[in-house]
Amino acid sequence: MSKNHRVDSNHQDKEIPIAKLKPGMYVVSISSENGSVSVKSEGYVLNASSINQLIQSGISHVVVDPSREKKTEKIDKVLPDIGASALDKKREKPEISLEQEMKAANKLYDNAKSLQQKMIHAITEGKVIDVEGIQESTNAIVDSIFRNQDALSCLSRLRIKDDYLVEHSLNSSILMTIFAKHLDVDRATIEQLALGAFLHDIGKVMIPDEILCKPGKLTLPEYEIIKNHVSLGVNILEDTPHISHMVMSMIKEHHERIDGSGYPLQLSADSISKYGRMIAIVDSYDAMTAERVFKSGVHPITAFKNLIKESPSCYDDALVEQFIQCLGVYPVGTLVELNSGKLGLISRLNKKKPLHPYVRVFYNTRLKQAIAMEEVDLSRSKYKDQIDRCIKPEEFNINLLGFFKAAFLD
Numbered sequence: 001m002s003k004n005h006r007v008d009s010n011h012q013d014k015e016i017p018i019a020k021l022k023p024g025m026y027v028v029s030i031s032s033e034n035g036s037v038s039v040k041s042e043g044y045v046l047n048a049s050s051i052n053q054l055i056q057s058g059i060s061h062v063v064v065d066p067s068r069e070k071k072t073e074k075i076d077k078v079l080p081d082i083g084a085s086a087l088d089k090k091r092e093k094p095e096i097s098l099e100q101e102m103k104a105a106n107k108l109y110d111n112a113k114s115l116q117q118k119m120i121h122a123i124t125e126g127k128v129i130d131v132e133g134i135q136e137s138t139n140a141i142v143d144s145i146f147r148n149q150d151a152l153s154c155l156s157r158l159r160i161k162d163d164y165l166v167e168h169s170l171n172s173s174i175l176m177t178i179f180a181k182h183l184d185v186d187r188a189t190i191e192q193l194a195l196g197a198f199l200h201d202i203g204k205v206m207i208p209d210e211i212l213c214k215p216g217k218l219t220l221p222e223y224e225i226i227k228n229h230v231s232l233g234v235n236i237l238e239d240t241p242h243i244s245h246m247v248m249s250m251i252k253e254h255h256e257r258i259d260g261s262g263y264p265l266q267l268s269a270d271s272i273s274k275y276g277r278m279i280a281i282v283d284s285y286d287a288m289t290a291e292r293v294f295k296s297g298v299h300p301i302t303a304f305k306n307l308i309k310e311s312p313s314c315y316d317d318a319l320v321e322q323f324i325q326c327l328g329v330y331p332v333g334t335l336v337e338l339n340s341g342k343l344g345l346i347s348r349l350n351k352k353k354p355l356h357p358y359v360r361v362f363y364n365t366r367l368k369q370a371i372a373m374e375e376v377d378l379s380r381s382k383y384k385d386q387i388d389r390c391i392k393p394e395e396f397n398i399n400l401l402g403f404f405k406a407a408f409l410d
Contacts, residue, residue, distance in 0.1 A: 013028050013064065013065050014063065014064055015061055015063050016061065017061055018059050018061060021062055021064070022051075023317065024069055024312065024317050024318065025069050026069055027062050028062075028063045028065050030059050095147045095148065096147050097148065098148055098154075098347060098348070100148070101144060101147050101148040101150075102154070104151075105144050105151035105152045105155055108137075108140050108141060108144055109152065109155045111137060112137045112138075112141065112170050112198075113170060115133060115134060115137050116166045117166060118130075119134065119202075120165070120166070120205050123202070123205045123206070123236060124205060128240065129236075131240055131241070131243060134195065134198060134199070135191070137198075138198050139191050139194070141173060141174060141194055142177050142187070142190055142194050145174070145177045145178055149177075149332075150347070150348060153174065153327075153333055154345070155174075155333070156171040156174045156333065157333030157335075158333070164292050164293075165201065165205075167290075168286055168287065169197070169198050169201055169202075170198065171286050172197040172198070172201075172282050172283055172286050173194045173195075173197040175197070175285065175327075176193050176278065176279060177190055177194045177197075179278060179281075179326055182325065182326030192244050192247060193250070193275060195247055196251065196275070197250065197279055197282060199237065199250075199251060200250055200279055201229065201233070201283075202233045202236055202251070203229035203230060203233030203236065203251075204232075206229070206232045206236075207226060207228070207229055211225055213292075213294060214294065215294035227255070227263050230252065230254070230264050231264060233251045246275055249276055250275050250276060250279045252264075252276070253272050253276025253277075253279070253280070254276065254279045255280070256271075256272045256280065257313070257315070258272065258277075258311075258312055259313045259314060261313075261314065274319075277315070278319060280314075281316070281319055281320055281323050282323070284303075284306075285300075285307060288303040289303050291392075299334070300327070300331050300390070301329065301390065304324050304329075307320045307323070308320060308324075328346075328349040328357065329354045329357075330346045330390070332346050332349065332357075335390065335392065335393060335400060336359060336387045336388075337389055338359065338378075338388055339385060339386050339387075340383055341365045341366040341367075342385065343361065343362065343363040343365060343396065343398070344359035344362060345359065345360050345362075346358070347360040347375055348375075350379055352379070353378075353379045357378060358377050359375070359376050359385075360376075361373065361374060361376055362403060363398065365396065
């Protein structure tokens with residue numbers, strides 16, 4: 001460590017050797033033995049590869065701020081920090097506009113839902129499922145996301161309560177693709193991850209509806225039956241041609257947890273593959289935000305808080321941060337009310353100001369009437385509009401699906 005370095009005692013910063021640096025810590029400054037530094041000197045340590053980069057750069061000691069180390073109660077402050085840096089680096093300019101991609105994405109979404117329903121029927125009839133056809137569909141989803149991920153991201157937020165099993169698998173495939181793309185995973189692997197996410201809950205087809213859709217609390221025997229969906233899914237696919245080891249791992253591990261509290265094998269820590277950790281986050285997030293017949297979904301920000309609260313005990317905390325970064329504080333497709341009383345959909349993220357995304361406003365709650373739709377950049381709004389809260393369509397008796405189709409698909 002350089003002798004000229006001074007630790008700011010007011011913030012209780014702490015100097016530690018590089019060997020003690022862990023993901024989740026907030027680094028204030030770094031030094032090499034010779035005093036030269038050529039890497040970023042401040043920010044969150046997201047994963048082991050970040051630590052390896054520091055070691056390879058000759059870093060011997062770092063100064064960390066313990067007060068900023070992954071505190072769930074500070075999420076509202078942390079989210080803007082991690083979002084801005086990530087979006088600057090990861091958010092690529094879409095190949096085509098949202099309007100251009102929306103119709104193609106809508107067709108893909110409907111086709112994938114139809115294919116999922118056919119797969120469910122085939123399983124209940126004891127027939128072999130068409131994995132190659134499913135792979136073609138999920139590959140098309142990957143293509144759409146690489147053209148403009150906001151289109152399918154929007155569609156994944158428009159749910160039908162009675163279609164949970166179908167839409168959950170499809171939405172998980174969309175989210176997994178967006179997540180993997182953000183992590184710079186290679187294209188061939190992303191296609192396998194999209195397929196694995198699409199199939200991860202396939203075993204639930206064999207769970208009786210009266211248990212799967214039970215409105216009240218499950219009994220212990222009923223919960224054990226629900227847990228069987230993992231092994232049932234493995235049994236359905238283990239003899240199916242064209243299923244990769246990666247896909248099978250995702251199915252086996254999507255309910256395993258870092259501390260060993262998951263099921264069915266109580267795997268822990270490094271025993272769970274990276275892709276198993278990723279699908280666990282995606283599966284939990286989509287389940288939490290889903291509107292179901294017996295359960296109301298939570299807003300994305302609440303789901304993010306829940307994921308962080310349960311990290312690193314249940315979820316890989318570095319991957320949770322990356323997942324939040326790729327979706328943004330207010331994910332595309334989220335319905336919001338502005339402080340002006342206008343309602344709108346998040347239509348684009350703002351890479352420099354994550355708390356100020358683009359919103360397509362279409363309704364004025366104070367006038368109680370529809371208004372001409374326009375996209376508002378909240379970072380430059382002449383009316384100084386800001387997001388007041390996330391809302392649900394039923395709060396204002398709005399046919400959101402009808403609005404969406406009128407705005408983008410007609």
